[in-house]
Amino acid sequence: QKEVEQNSGPLSVPEGAIASLNCTYSDRGSQSFFWYRQYSGKSPELIMFIYSNGDKEDGRFTAQLNKASQYVSLLIRDSQPSDSATYLCAVIEDGPSGSARQLTFGSGTQLTVLP
Amino acid sequence: DTEVTQTPKHLVMGMTNKKSLKCEQHMGHRAMYWYKQKAKKPPELMFVYSYEKLSINESVPSRFSPECPNSSLLNLHLHALQPEDSALYLCASSPRQGRDSPLHFGNGTRLTVT
Numbered sequence: 262q263k264e265v266e267q268n269s270g271p272l273s274v275p276e277g278a279i280a281s282l283n284c285t286y287s288d289r290g291s292q293s294f295f296w297y298r299q300y301s302g303k304s305p306e307l308i309m310f311i312y313s314n315g316d317k318e319d320g321r322f323t324a325q326l327n328k329a330s331q332y333v334s335l336l337i338r339d340s341q342p343s344d345s346a347t348y349l350c351a352v353i354e355d356g357p358s359g360s361a362r363q364l365t366f367g368s369g370t371q372l373t374v375l376p
Numbered sequence: 377d378t379e380v381t382q383t384p385k386h387l388v389m390g391m392t393n394k395k396s397l398k399c400e401q402h403m404g405h406r407a408m409y410w411y412k413q414k415a416k417k418p419p420e421l422m423f424v425y426s427y428e429k430l431s432i433n434e435s436v437p438s439r440f441s442p443e444c445p446n447s448s449l450l451n452l453h454l455h456a457l458q459p460e461d462s463a464l465y466l467c468a469s470s471p472r473q474g475r476d477s478p479l480h481f482g483n484g485t486r487l488t489v490t
Contacts, residue, residue: 295478304466304481305419312476349418353477363432364409364468364479366418 265352267367275375280337282370284350287331293353294326294333295364298346305349309335340374347371379403380482382467388488391457397485399450399467408450409479410442411466419466425450457489 264287274280284294293312297305311317311324311333323336337344350367380401389395399408407426411419424432425444433442439461441453450467464486468479 293476293478297481304464304484307478307480310476310478351479363421363424365421368418 265350265365265367267348267350267370269368269370271371271373273373273375274340276340276342278340278374280340280344280372280374282335282337282348282350282372284333284335284367285331286333286352288352288354289328289331291331291352291354294324295351295353296322296324296335297349297351297366298344299349299369300346308348337372340372342374342376345373380467380469380480382465382482382485384485385483386486386488388490389454389457390490391459393457394453394455396454397452397465397467397487399452399482400448401469401480401482402448403469403471403480404447405469405471405480406447407470407472407477408444409468409470410450410452411468411481413464413466413484423452454487457487459489462488 266285295310296308298308299305309319309322309324311326314326314328317324321338325334347369349369351364354365383398409424410422412422413419421434422436423442428444439456443451464484466484467482470477470479
């Protein structure tokens with residue numbers, strides 16, 4: 262069974278520090294990787310997606326992908342208390358029997374940024 | 377605010393009721409999804425529609441019945457639900473089925489079955 266694993270945390274970092282969130286996936290055929298942020302009681306909000314090996318930066322966020330190691334990470338620089346949320350890693354995979362692709366989520370990492 | 381609109385925001389229903397959840401997007405997206413999320417768990421896929429055709433049904437009980445009347449609308453009809461079906465129901469859409477096609481989520485419907 263295809264799996265997406267995240268360290269569940271909780272992860273606490275002081276304000277201004279770098280938060281590092283990690284995710285591994287089991288299917289070598291996986292092509293695209295997404296990071297969503299979810300505040301308590303709210304819906305997931307897309308932060309970034311990446312499908313090429315290497316780093317992709319957007320503001321304070323950097324996604325890193327290593328397909329050989331089946332590993333994707335999200336770095337949050339200059340962490341703010343407003344970054345406190347659950348971060349969900351998600352992988353696009355082909356559905357069964359060539360049907361539509363689907364997004365499979367990891368269990369999420371709860372991040373707390375301490376003022 | 378998101379560009380995927382879900383109604384109602386909250387719904388309380390008894391086990392004998394019939395109700396429907398609605399989802400609408402006007403971004404021209406051709407894939408639409410229903411997810412179910414329980415507290416402190418990740419979203420779980422229920423259904424996928426691609427070009428208005430049901431392409432994935434993740435072994436969801438028949439008391440949940442999806443419908444895609446057109447490319448902008450997605451409904452989830454509910455009948456004879458159980459208390460354990462109480463959850464946040466999320467609708468999402470994506471432009472297409474490509475690798476650079478992220479899902480955009482609505483704000484969800486918080487469902488309570490009594």
